[in-house]
Amino acid sequence: MSKNSVLIIDDEPDIRELLELTLARMGLETDSADNVANAIDKLNQQQYDLCLTDMKLPDGKGLDIIHHIQKHCPQTPVAMITAFGSVETAISALKAGAYDFVSKPIDLDRLRDLVDTALKLPHTAAEIEYSGQVQLLGNAPTIDALRRQITKLSRSQAPVYISGESGSGKEVVARLIHSNGPRGSNSFVAVNCGAIPSELMESEFFGHIKGSFTGALENKKGLFEAAQGGTLFLDEVADLPLPMQVKLLRAIQEKAIRKVGSNEEVPIDVRILSATHKDLSQEVEHERFRNDLFYRINVIELQVPPLRERREDIPLLADFSLDKLSREWQLEKPSLSPQALTALNNHSFPGNVRELENTLERAFTLCEGNTINAEDLQLSAGSPAKNEPASASASAKGALGDLDGYLEAMEKEAIMLALEKTRWNKTAAAELLGISFRQMRHRLKKLHLEED
Numbered sequence: 172m173s174k175n176s177v178l179i180i181d182d183e184p185d186i187r188e189l190l191e192l193t194l195a196r197m198g199l200e201t202d203s204a205d206n207v208a209n210a211i212d213k214l215n216q217q218q219y220d221l222c223l224t225d226m227k228l229p230d231g232k233g234l235d236i237i238h239h240i241q242k243h244c245p246q247t248p249v250a251m252i253t254a255f256g257s258v259e260t261a262i263s264a265l266k267a268g269a270y271d272f273v274s275k276p277i278d279l280d281r282l283r284d285l286v287d288t289a290l291k292l293p294h295t296a297a298e299i300e301y302s303g304q305v306q307l308l309g310n311a312p313t314i315d316a317l318r319r320q321i322t323k324l325s326r327s328q329a330p331v332y333i334s335g336e337s338g339s340g341k342e343v344v345a346r347l348i349h350s351n352g353p354r355g356s357n358s359f360v361a362v363n364c365g366a367i368p369s370e371l372m373e374s375e376f377f378g379h380i381k382g383s384f385t386g387a388l389e390n391k392k393g394l395f396e397a398a399q400g401g402t403l404f405l406d407e408v409a410d411l412p413l414p415m416q417v418k419l420l421r422a423i424q425e426k427a428i429r430k431v432g433s434n435e436e437v438p439i440d441v442r443i444l445s446a447t448h449k450d451l452s453q454e455v456e457h458e459r460f461r462n463d464l465f466y467r468i469n470v471i472e473l474q475v476p477p478l479r480e481r482r483e484d485i486p487l488l489a490d491f492s493l494d495k496l497s498r499e500w501q502l503e504k505p506s507l508s509p510q511a512l513t514a515l516n517n518h519s520f521p522g523n524v525r526e527l528e529n530t531l532e533r534a535f536t537l538c539e540g541n542t543i544n545a546e547d548l549q550l551s552a553g554s555p556a557k558n559e560p561a562s563a564s565a566s567a568k569g570a571l572g573d574l575d576g577y578l579e580a581m582e583k584e585a586i587m588l589a590l591e592k593t594r595w596n597k598t599a600a601a602e603l604l605g606i607s608f609r610q611m612r613h614r615l616k617k618l619h620l621e622e623d
C-alpha cells in the first residue's frame with residue numbers, strides 16, 4: 172500500500188522540519204513548500220491526502236491556499252497553522268472550508284490527532300454513504316441543499332450550530348454530520364443542556380473524582396470524555412446557565428478539561444455541534460448567552476426548515492412513519508384516506524416532524540380497519556397547541572369542594588397533553604406550555620409524573 176502524503180507549507184524552516192519529522196514518524200510521506208506560489212505548483216502536480224499550511228506566507232495567505240484547494244482539489248483536507256491566540260484567523264479559515272486548525276506552539280499530540288482524523292476522510296464523494304440508521308428524508312429544495320451542506324461539513328472539524336424549530340430534525344442533521352465524517356466510528360454523545368440540573372452540570376460535562384463532593388462516591392467520566400474522538404452534540408445549548416458557558420468556552424478553547432476535584436488537565440479531541448430552537452443571537456443580545464461562546468460554536472450555521480415550509484414532504488414523511496410503525500408493531504401498514512392526507516397537508520405542525528410522527532402513531536392505534544381517516548388524526552383546526560385549553564369543556568363544577576384537587580387534575584392534563592404532543596420532549600413541552608424547563612421539572616415532580 173502506498174504511503175499517505177502530506178504537503179507542508181510554512182516559511183519557517185524550523186517548523187517545516189518539526190512537522191516533517193513528526194509526520195515521517197507516523198509513517199507518512201511529506202513534501203514541503205515555503206510560499207503560496209510554490210505550494211500551488213505542487214498541488215497542481217500531485218494529489219495529496221492532507222495539506223498543512225501556515226497562515227502568513229511571504230507572497231500571500233494560507234487562505235489563498237484554502238481557496239485554491241476548495242476550487243481545484245476539494246477532496247484534499249487542508250488544516251491551518253495559526254499563531255497562538257488568533258481565534259479569529261482560525262475561525263475565518265474554518266469558514267473558508269479548512270478542515271481544522273492547530274495553533275503555535277504546535278502541540279504534537281494534537282497534531283497527531285488532527286492528522287489521524289483527516290486521513291480517515293473518504294477520498295471521493297462517492298465513498299460517502301449515508302448511515303443506515305438515520306436518514307434525512309425529503310425532496311424539498313431546502314432539504315436537498317441541507318443534505319449537500321451536511322456532506323460538505325462532515326468533512327470538516329468546524330463547530331456547527333444547527334437552528335430550527337422543535338422537532339424539525341436538528342438532531343438528525345447532527346447525527347448525519349457525525350456519522351458521515353471521519354469520527355463516524357467513534358461515539359456521538361447528545362446532551363440536552365436544559366435537562367441537567369445546574370448544580371450537577373460541571374460534573375456531568377467534565378466528570379469528577381471520587382470524594383470531590385458529597386455524593387461523589389466513585390470516579391466519574393464526563394460527557395466530554397465519553398465523546399473522546401467523536402462528537403458532542405449540545406442540544407438546547409441556549410439553556411446553559413452563564414457560569415457553565417464560561418467553563419464550556421474554556422474547554423473548547425483549550426481542548427482540555429479538568430474534572431471536578433482534580434488539578435490535572437485531560438486533553439480532549441471532540442467535535443462540537445450544537446442546536447437550539449431559540450434565536451441564539453437574540454439570547455446574546457439579551458445577555459443570556461455569552462457572545463464569545465456564541466462566536467466559537469456558531470462558526471457555521473445550518474438552518475433546518477419547519478415542516479410547514481416544505482409541505483411537499485409531508486406525504487413522504489407520513490409514509491415512512493407508518494412503514495416504521497407497522498414494522499415495529501408487526502401489523503399491516505394502514506393507508507391514509509385522501510381526506511386524511513389533505514388534513515395533514517393543511518395542518519401547521521408547530522411540533523414539526525415529531526408532531527407528524529406522534530399524530531400518525533395515535534391515528535394508527537385509533538383507526539378502524541386499515542385506513543386512517545381525517546378524524547383519526549385528531550388535528551386541531553391548524554392552530555398551535557399553545558392555544559388549546561387542556562380541557563376546555565371540563566365543567567368548573569368539579570372544583571366545588573376540592574379546588575386544589577381540581578386544579579391539580581387540570582394541570583396534569585395540560586402537561587400530559589404537551590408531553591404527548593412533543594413525544595415526551597420535556598424542553599419542547601415546557602415551551603409549548605409557556606413555562607421554563609425548570610418549572611416543568613418542578614411540576615412533574617410535584618404531580619408525581621417523574622421520579623426524583
Ligand SMILES: Nc1ncnc2c1ncn2[C@@H]1O[C@H](COP(=O)(O)OP(=O)(O)OP(=O)(O)O)[C@@H](O)[C@H]1O
Nearest residue numbers: 306307308337338339340341342343524525596599
Ligand atoms: N427530515 C427528516 N427525515 C426523517 N425523520 C425526521 C426528519 N426530521 C425529523 N425527523 C424525525 O422527527 C423526530 C424529531 O427529530 P429531531 O429529534 O432531530 O428534532 P429536533 O429538531 O432535534 O427536536 P428538539 O428541538 O425537540 O430537540 C425524530 O424522530 C426524527 O427521526
